[in-house]
Structure formats: structure tokens, C-alpha cells
Amino acid sequence: MGSWRSGLAEGIRRHGFRKWYERELIASHAHLVLLIFCTLGLLATFEAYDRSASAGQQLADLAAVLLCAGTGLWALRRYLFLLSHAEATANQANCPHCDAYARFELVPEQPRAGSVQVCCRKCRHRWTIDE
Numbered sequence: 635m636g637s638w639r640s641g642l643a644e645g646i647r648r649h650g651f652r653k654w655y656e657r658e659l660i661a662s663h664a665h666l667v668l669l670i671f672c673t674l675g676l677l678a679t680f681e682a683y684d685r686s687a688s689a690g691q692q693l694a695d696l697a698a699v700l701l702c703a704g705t706g707l708w709a710l711r712r713y714l715f716l717l718s719h720a721e722a723t724a725n726q727a728n729c730p731h732c733d734a735y736a737r738f739e740l741v742p743e744q745p746r747a748g749s750v751q752v753c754c755r756k757c758r759h760r761w762t763i764d765e
Contacts, residue, residue: 641765642654642723642750642763642765643740643750645657646740646750647740651727651736651738652736655720655723655724655727655736658716658719658720658723659716659717659720661716662712662713662715662716662717662720663713665709665710665712665713665716666709666713668705668706668709669706669709669710669713672702672703672705672706672709673702673706675698675702676699676702676703676706679695679698679699679702680699682695683695719765722764723763723765724736726761726763726764727763729754729756729757729759729761730759730761731754731757731759732754732756732757732759734754734755734756734757737754737755737756738752738753738754738755739752739753739755740752740753741753741760748764748765749762749763749764749765750762750763750765
């Protein structure tokens with residue numbers, strides 16, 4: 635995780651839930667774009683492959699295939715992880731008492747690692763959002 639990405643509590647504290655959610659979706663879709671570029675690179679490498687080329691050129695083509703495939707698989711995993719994490723968190727953003735969506739503030743004391751205690755701005759009900 636880079637310095638621009640932080641945990642759920644820090645992200646909500648710094649940007650608010652809606653902006654945090656938007657940033658998570660943008661990051662996940664950026665990985666999807668990387669996956670598409672890797673797929674195009676893989677197809678281009680297959681197209682450029684020539685059996686009659688020198689051994690060095692064939693090794694370069696093989697390295698390009700492995701690089702594109704490895705990066706593409708990593709990008710796919712990150713895309714799916716970030717998207718599912720954002721959606722799972724967003725599904726917990728409704729107040730169980732008054733059903734207000736994303737209208738909460740962080741409670742200073744946190745119950746355990748991997749979860750965030752929040753308080754509804756509308757009805758002051760408290761609940762926990764799991765990361």
C-alpha cells in the first residue's frame with residue numbers, strides 16, 4: 635500500500651466516506667485499465683512472435699509474454715480485491731436504525747483491529763463497519 639492509500643478509518647477521517655469510496659473505485663478501475671493494457675501487450679507479443687527469429691529475439695518475446703501475463707494477473711487480483719472491499723464496506727454504510735446512507739462520523743475509540751466504530755449523524759446510533 636502506497637502512502638496515498640491508507641486504512642478505512644484514516645481514509646474516512648481525511649476525505650469522508652463518499653470520497654474514500656470513490657477513490658477505492660477509481661483505484662480498482664485503474665487496475666482494470668492496466669489489465670486491459672496487459673492483455674493488449676500479450677496479444678501484440680503473440681502476434682510479433684516468429685519461430686524463425688534468433689534465439690535472443692525469441693527469449694525477448696518470452697520475457698514480454700511473462701511480464702504481460704504476470705502483471706495482468708496481479709492487476710486482475712488487485713481490481714477484484716479493491717472492488718469487493720469497497721462494495722463490502724459500502725454495504726455496511728447504512729445506519730441500521732434510520733437507514734441513512736453514509737451519514738456517519740467516526741467514533742474515537744475503535745473496538746478492534748479491522749473494524750471501525752461509527753455514529754449516525756441523523757439519529758446518533760452507533761454501529762461497527764468491518765474492513
